[in-house]
Amino acid sequence: MYRLVCVSCGADYAPDAILYRCSRCGHLLAVDYDLDTIAVSRADWNARPLSLWRYRELLPVAGAPVTLQEGGTPLYHLTRIGEDLGLPRLYAKHEGMNPSGSFKDRGMTVGVSMALQLGMTSVACASTGNTSASLAAYAAKAGIPAVVLLPAGKVALGKVAQALMHGAKVIAIRGNFDRALEMVQDLCESHGLYLLNSINPYRLEGQKTIGFEAIDQLGDVPDRMVLPVGNAGNISAVHKGLIELLRLGFIDRLPMMTGIQAAGSRPVVDAIEQGLAELVPARDPETVATAIRIGAPVNAEKALTAIRSTGGTAAAVTDEEILAMQRDLARKEGIGVEPASAASVAGVKKLVEAGVIDRDESIVCVVTGHLLKDPETVIRQCEPPIEIDADVQSLLSALSL
Numbered sequence: 235m236y237r238l239v240c241v242s243c244g245a246d247y248a249p250d251a252i253l254y255r256c257s258r259c260g261h262l263l264a265v266d267y268d269l270d271t272i273a274v275s276r277a278d279w280n281a282r283p284l285s286l287w288r289y290r291e292l293l294p295v296a297g298a299p300v301t302l303q304e305g306g307t308p309l310y311h312l313t314r315i316g317e318d319l320g321l322p323r324l325y326a327k328h329e330g331m332n333p334s335g336s337f338k339d340r341g342m343t344v345g346v347s348m349a350l351q352l353g354m355t356s357v358a359c360a361s362t363g364n365t366s367a368s369l370a371a372y373a374a375k376a377g378i379p380a381v382v383l384l385p386a387g388k389v390a391l392g393k394v395a396q397a398l399m400h401g402a403k404v405i406a407i408r409g410n411f412d413r414a415l416e417m418v419q420d421l422c423e424s425h426g427l428y429l430l431n432s433i434n435p436y437r438l439e440g441q442k443t444i445g446f447e448a449i450d451q452l453g454d455v456p457d458r459m460v461l462p463v464g465n466a467g468n469i470s471a472v473h474k475g476l477i478e479l480l481r482l483g484f485i486d487r488l489p490m491m492t493g494i495q496a497a498g499s500r501p502v503v504d505a506i507e508q509g510l511a512e513l514v515p516a517r518d519p520e521t522v523a524t525a526i527r528i529g530a531p532v533n534a535e536k537a538l539t540a541i542r543s544t545g546g547t548a549a550a551v552t553d554e555e556i557l558a559m560q561r562d563l564a565r566k567e568g569i570g571v572e573p574a575s576a577a578s579v580a581g582v583k584k585l586v587e588a589g590v591i592d593r594d595e596s597i598v599c600v601v602t603g604h605l606l607k608d609p610e611t612v613i614r615q616c617e618p619p620i621e622i623d624a625d626v627q628s629l630l631s632a633l634s635l
């Protein structure tokens with residue numbers, strides 16, 4: 235049993251309302267479960283395979299979900315990077331191992347399932363790339379049409395390729411993500427498409443399971459969870475889920491929620507550093523980490539609460555620091571991620587060097603998307619292949635042997 239509740243004024247709405255914002259005050263809505271009616275134990279959960287659907291009692295989907303088998307992603311111990319940084323308990327949860335290659339699949343399996351449950355027949359989103367790739371795939375699985383709005387020229391190649399191949403109607407607008415989001419909200423309101431950006435309360439329900447899985451895999455609550463922050467939905471979602479576990483008595487403390495942004499797009503970091511109650515949008519966000527190139531994060535209010543109430547923090551990393559950590563993850567740990575994902579680990583490096591993070595903390599970084607999402611940024615950073623004539627002598631001399 236659940237209701238939709240305004241995160242600001244507490245007004246509540248029936249679960250079948252097609253509503254993304256409080257009609258009283260305009261703030262976002264969250265799914266609020268009657269936890270007393272939830273009869274499940276951790277032993278029940280542990281008996282099921284590691285997957286988003288292990289936690290179905292804390293998800294709003296009633297019937298059979300639209301699923302591509304999301305979740306159950308690996309939690310890697312970062313031994314070499316951890317040693318470099320003096321952090322023996324540094325881990326990365328590789329969300330790039332989801333069906334379409336990012337954590338957005340957790341949101342979309344729930345979001346698209348709910349679209350059908352609510353009787354909606356088409357879906358839409360604005361996207362920096364991964365949301366569109368994921369929505370396109372889940373809409374295909376559901377057999378319904380999807381419309382995706384992208385900022386023209388600012389979406390990594392792999393993500394556009396996915397949205398196109400899965401058959402979404404792909405519209406590139408001459409404007410940034412923040413503008414695309416305004417436009418798609420208008421479209422959904424006027425033409426009855428179901429909106430699956432992270433203002434959709436159901437999408438975040440799926441995403442909160444990252445935290446559940448991380449705790450189950452670690453066998454303990456990490457001292458800190460570190461996430462890259464764009465629209466700030468994911469960090470808010472993980473925090474919400476962990477509060478539910480706390481209220482159920484399944485855990486006894488919360489990790490310090492820590493958000494990392496790019497130096498060219500850091501409104502949440504500014505709000506934390508300056509102690510602002512509300513965020514000042516970044517007008518022209520710019521970063522190589524296009525997945526977090528967002529100036530006006532719609533979930534900022536919840537993210538600020540998540541960070542402040544858990545004693546966490548926020549930090550910004552430069553594009554150079556992001557790309558250097560993308561290479562370190564790839565070359566020292568064998569983990570291939572896209573730039574935005576490397577921001578979380580780059581942020582840990584920065585915070586440990588600044589003395590903000592203690593070396594004995596256990597830390598789970600969420601690395602959000604797969605290396606192959608953004609091949610162009612990879613190619614720009616790496617030496618090209620060495621092309622040779624097809625003979626052994628050329629091969630040996632290319633290898634300096």
Ligand SMILES: *Cc1c(COP(=O)(O)O)cnc(C)c1O
Binds near residue numbers: 338432462469603
């Ligand atoms: C969407 C996305 C983010 C940002 O998540 P938010 O919920 O918007 O803060 C970070 N990394 C990747 C790879 C993403 O696709």
Ligand SMILES: [Zn+2]
Binds near residue numbers: 242244
């Ligand atoms: Zn309200």
